[in-house]
Amino acid sequence: MRADAKRNRDKIVEVAREVFKERGMDAPLDEIAKRAGVGPGTLYRHFPTREELHDAVMQAWVERVNEYADKALAHEGGPRGQLLAWFTEYVALLTAHKGAAARITCSLGMPDSPIRTKCEIYAAANARVLDTLAEQGALRADVENLQVARLVGGVASVADQAELGGEQIEPMLAVIADGILAD
Amino acid sequence: MRADAKRNRDKIVEVAREVFKERGMDAPLDEIAKRAGVGPGTLYRHFPTREELHDAVMQAWVERVNEYADKALAHEGGPRGQLLAWFTEYVALLTAHKGAAARITCSLGMPDSPIRTKCEIYAAANARVLDTLAEQGALRADVENLQVARLVGGVASVADQAELGGEQIEPMLAVIADGILAD
DNA sequence: ACCTGAACACCGTTCAAGT
DNA sequence: ACCTGAACACCGTTCAAGT
Numbered sequence: 001m002r003a004d005a006k007r008n009r010d011k012i013v014e015v016a017r018e019v020f021k022e023r024g025m026d027a028p029l030d031e032i033a034k035r036a037g038v039g040p041g042t043l044y045r046h047f048p049t050r051e052e053l054h055d056a057v058m059q060a061w062v063e064r065v066n067e068y069a070d071k072a073l074a075h076e077g078g079p080r081g082q083l084l085a086w087f088t089e090y091v092a093l094l095t096a097h098k099g100a101a102a103r104i105t106c107s108l109g110m111p112d113s114p115i116r117t118k119c120e121i122y123a124a125a126n127a128r129v130l131d132t133l134a135e136q137g138a139l140r141a142d143v144e145n146l147q148v149a150r151l152v153g154g155v156a157s158v159a160d161q162a163e164l165g166g167e168q169i170e171p172m173l174a175v176i177a178d179g180i181l182a183d
Numbered sequence: 184m185r186a187d188a189k190r191n192r193d194k195i196v197e198v199a200r201e202v203f204k205e206r207g208m209d210a211p212l213d214e215i216a217k218r219a220g221v222g223p224g225t226l227y228r229h230f231p232t233r234e235e236l237h238d239a240v241m242q243a244w245v246e247r248v249n250e251y252a253d254k255a256l257a258h259e260g261g262p263r264g265q266l267l268a269w270f271t272e273y274v275a276l277l278t279a280h281k282g283a284a285a286r287i288t289c290s291l292g293m294p295d296s297p298i299r300t301k302c303e304i305y306a307a308a309n310a311r312v313l314d315t316l317a318e319q320g321a322l323r324a325d326v327e328n329l330q331v332a333r334l335v336g337g338v339a340s341v342a343d344q345a346e347l348g349g350e351q352i353e354p355m356l357a358v359i360a361d362g363i364l365a366d
Numbered sequence: 367a368c369c370t371g372a373a374c375a376c377c378g379t380t381c382a383a384g385t
Numbered sequence: 386a387c388c389t390g391a392a393c394a395c396c397g398t399t400c401a402a403g404t
Binding site for chain 4 (some may be wrong): 028029030040041044051
């Protein structure tokens, strides 16, 4: 990759992050091109689909998922407190960019999604938290990690689109937690 | 309303129902106008926003919600069976039109949504099922009907967008049920 | 090899002219 | 009072011409 190409690519991703943050994940692409000082064709050369640009933008996002998983596992309040901490942090992360929650959640477990990389990292972090708790015998035997990921992602999607506050989200996450914790 | 206007309106709704069913809730509007044999301006006169057309199309949908609530309450298998029956039927109904689940769910509890009428009817049916079970002491004291509606709607949204099958949906609904049933 | 930007396509929305 | 359809606007996508 030529130096000017790399500079353009980086600039596009940087600007896209801002624009997606401000106006949501389906903001006009030519606004991004304009602000980045490139022609629309350049944006298309680097990112043939909107999803590929999403993927690049969410790179930073993903690096924090593992941090959050660790923090949740270190949380006091036993398995229930840890589960809730994890769910809460994850929903917060997902709803940081409007429109991201639904996209990521519906790509979970789809091996050929364009944002596959991000999904795998989240799925791994989620599995790490759940497996840790399962080893302690804290969870029902029949819960699958993917199902839990989709449930929490569903809450995040609804919260994102309906613009719910934390006090509305918390009790929904508690229902999910109670549904998977061993009696 | 003049007779020809009414005829046009009815035809638009009828065609819109087919087109939304075939191509999802954000299918091109001028395809609907074309198939209904009217100019685009006529469609706009009757339905100034896409949401208002959605609302008209979902009228039939909504009439079946109450039927389903009754069926679920008559279900055998005790409170858990009844809850699951209700959730399952509701998700099936919501995912019948691609894109409808997320729209309806995120409008729940928003008094000035354009599809408010539909949401209220669903919320009422949901409340009827949950209240009946609560009177029997089958549910935890602190579950709010709206939260449950959003949880199930979240599952429906994810199932809709990821095109999940019933065998993937069922265990997620079971988690929600277990999360709200009294121990 | 990469970029630009004019050109095209698609679709939502408006409105002047018609009945 | 209602309808039509041309016209406009917006935005995604392509590609010939440039460096």
